[in-house]
Amino acid sequence: MSLLAFTYQQFENWMVVWLPIIFMGLIAVVLILMLRFMPSFKMKPQEIKPSSSDSVGWSDVAGVEEAKDELREVVEFLRDPGRFKAIGARVPKGILLHGPPGTGKTLLAKAVAHESNARFYAQSASAFVEMFAGLGAARIRRLFKEARKSSPAIVFIDELDAVGSTRGNDVSGEKDQTLNQLLVELDGFGGRDGLVVIGASNLLDKLDPALLRPGRFDRQVFVTPPDLEGRKQVLAVHTRDKPLEPGIDIELVARQTSGLTGADLANICNEAAILAARDRRDKIATTDFQAALERVVAGMQSRRVITDHEKRVVAFHEAGHALCAELLPSTDKVHRVSIIPRGQALGYTLNLPEEDRYLKTRDELMDRLVVLLGGRTAEHLVFGQITTGASGDLRSVHDISRAMVTQYGMGTGLMSRELNAGDYSMSDATRRAIDDEQQFITDQAHRRALALITEHRELLDALAGELLEREALERDDIDRIVAGVEGDIATPERLAPRNGDRASALYAEPATPPPPLPPSE
Numbered sequence: 001m002s003l004l005a006f007t008y009q010q011f012e013n014w015m016v017v018w019l020p021i022i023f024m025g026l027i028a029v030v031l032i033l034m035l036r037f038m039p040s041f042k043m044k045p046q047e048i049k050p051s052s053s054d055s056v057g058w059s060d061v062a063g064v065e066e067a068k069d070e071l072r073e074v075v076e077f078l079r080d081p082g083r084f085k086a087i088g089a090r091v092p093k094g095i096l097l098h099g100p101p102g103t104g105k106t107l108l109a110k111a112v113a114h115e116s117n118a119r120f121y122a123q124s125a126s127a128f129v130e131m132f133a134g135l136g137a138a139r140i141r142r143l144f145k146e147a148r149k150s151s152p153a154i155v156f157i158d159e160l161d162a163v164g165s166t167r168g169n170d171v172s173g174e175k176d177q178t179l180n181q182l183l184v185e186l187d188g189f190g191g192r193d194g195l196v197v198i199g200a201s202n203l204l205d206k207l208d209p210a211l212l213r214p215g216r217f218d219r220q221v222f223v224t225p226p227d228l229e230g231r232k233q234v235l236a237v238h239t240r241d242k243p244l245e246p247g248i249d250i251e252l253v254a255r256q257t258s259g260l261t262g263a264d265l266a267n268i269c270n271e272a273a274i275l276a277a278r279d280r281r282d283k284i285a286t287t288d289f290q291a292a293l294e295r296v297v298a299g300m301q302s303r304r305v306i307t308d309h310e311k312r313v314v315a316f317h318e319a320g321h322a323l324c325a326e327l328l329p330s331t332d333k334v335h336r337v338s339i340i341p342r343g344q345a346l347g348y349t350l351n352l353p354e355e356d357r358y359l360k361t362r363d364e365l366m367d368r369l370v371v372l373l374g375g376r377t378a379e380h381l382v383f384g385q386i387t388t389g390a391s392g393d394l395r396s397v398h399d400i401s402r403a404m405v406t407q408y409g410m411g412t413g414l415m416s417r418e419l420n421a422g423d424y425s426m427s428d429a430t431r432r433a434i435d436d437e438q439q440f441i442t443d444q445a446h447r448r449a450l451a452l453i454t455e456h457r458e459l460l461d462a463l464a465g466e467l468l469e470r471e472a473l474e475r476d477d478i479d480r481i482v483a484g485v486e487g488d489i490a491t492p493e494r495l496a497p498r499n500g501d502r503a504s505a506l507y508a509e510p511a512t513p514p515p516p517l518p519p520s521e
């Protein structure tokens with residue numbers, strides 16, 4: 001008995017001494033194993049061979065000529081450095097491609113990989129973001145070491161904003177350390193070792209200024225959504241291997257897709273092919289492109305069942321948009337109106353610009369507001385009720401009118417400065433003035449919409465009537481209805497010059513009280 005007690009005592013002593021040590025040892029072993037087997041710890045920078053199967057050539061990237069020219073120069077330099085060096089030219093060290101998502105930045109880099117005969121290393125910046133301090137930096141060192149060993153080489157860092165955002169915002173400090181390492185590596189080589197770094201990012205203004213100074217990413221190429229000619233080329237690239245019906249109007253599709261990016265256009269081409277295949281046709285027709293465009297812009301047709309009354313409300317709502325768009329000279333013409341529910345919307349009016357525009361006047365923005373408010377105003381006028389259906393329109397109205405006052409200096413009293421909402425030094429009085437200006441602008445647009453619709457009530461009824469009957473109206477139908485009701489359309493709005501003093505004529509009128517609304521139906 002005493003023996004047992006003794007051994008138990010001994011055992012307890014032994015445990016008190018050794019148990020913590022065993023535990024610590026176990027934790028150390030687990031940590032070491034984790035580090036060893038963590039895939040990212042051993043990750044090597046990925047090298048892309050020009051002959052890899054999904055290789056992309058210059059001809060596959062369309063509509064971004066400036067970016068292509070810039071990159072072609074680099075490729076040429078790497079092919080024949082002697083020619084440039086002979087006249088003392090130095091290759092740019094870093095090129096930063098930036099622009100909205102889907103404009104082809106990654107695609108451009110792939111084309112460079114394929115076209116230059118230099119070694120090409122690609123890594124996404126998110127691979128440098130690590131839980132352990134110092135790992136990301138180590139990986140950057142490794143990437144550049146590897147690339148420098150096999151120079152001439154190109155290093156491509158995609159989605160640079162993952163590590164490139166301004167320093168000092170990261171609590172752990174790991175990202176800052178990673179970025180510092182990147183800055184050092186970008187500095188660390190001279191022009192002679194033939195290393196070119198290409199970065200891609202969506203957010204230029206979020207990047208640390210040190211990254212953008214000359215000597216690092218000293219060339220910045222803005223990759224924009226393509227213009228009309230560019231869109232035609234992108235569509236041509238993506239329909240190259242698809243059977244098209246003879247006489248198909250690709251130019252029409254290009255004209256209707258102003259503002260869409262290369263990725264959107266690729267998507268439209270694919271959707272068109274899917275639609276044709278679904279109907280078991282072996283060629284893609286213009287109608288497939290139209291349907292695909294509609295699907296990409298407005299969403300899938302939904303199977304929601306709506307009541308007759310709702311349908312009437314939607315018809316008048318869309319007719320209100322269409323009427324305002326038709327009668328105001330500066331708005332994009334209505335391409336199609338439909339009250340077939342699609343995506344989130346119960347109906348929609350598709351306005352498509354006829355040409356690419358880069359500047360908008362105040363009048364044009366006002367007209368846009370009138371069109372946006374036209375839907376809800378028509379509803380209110382006809383049914384004496386307002387519904388929840390206009391929330392999307394109202395959001396756009398808010399965004400546009402706010403931007404008019406705060407960004408574009410289009411308010412009456414606050415014309416000469418930008419008024420940033422995040423500016424904490426702004427006084428309460430100024431904030432109130434902004435609200436007042438915005439209210440003034442939207443009120444004006446609302447009055448204008450109300451006046452237009454009351455004045456042309458017959459046209460509204462005709463449009464809504466035909467919409468209810470046929471559920472969708474095309475450009476030709478709209479032209480026919482407008483001509484039928486308005487005669488040869490000589491409304492002052494339609495005849496007004498685009499750039500004349502219409503502001504004074506249409507929008508600067510004194511506040512007239514809107515006509516009284518009819519009682520509820």
Ligand SMILES: Nc1ncnc2c1ncn2[C@@H]1O[C@H](COP(=O)(O)OP(=O)(O)OP(=O)(O)O)[C@@H](O)[C@H]1O
Nearest residue numbers: 060061062101102103104105106107234262263266
């Ligand atoms: N200029 C273009 N010419 C041809 N196809 C394009 C073009 N731009 C985009 N595409 C198509 O869109 C797809 C996506 O493009 P990409 O991945 O290059 O976009 P990105 O600019 O890198 O976008 P993100 O900023 O989101 O990374 C491409 O695979 C290609 O099919």
Ligand SMILES: [Mg+2]
Nearest residue numbers: 105106158200
């Ligand atoms: Mg990309």
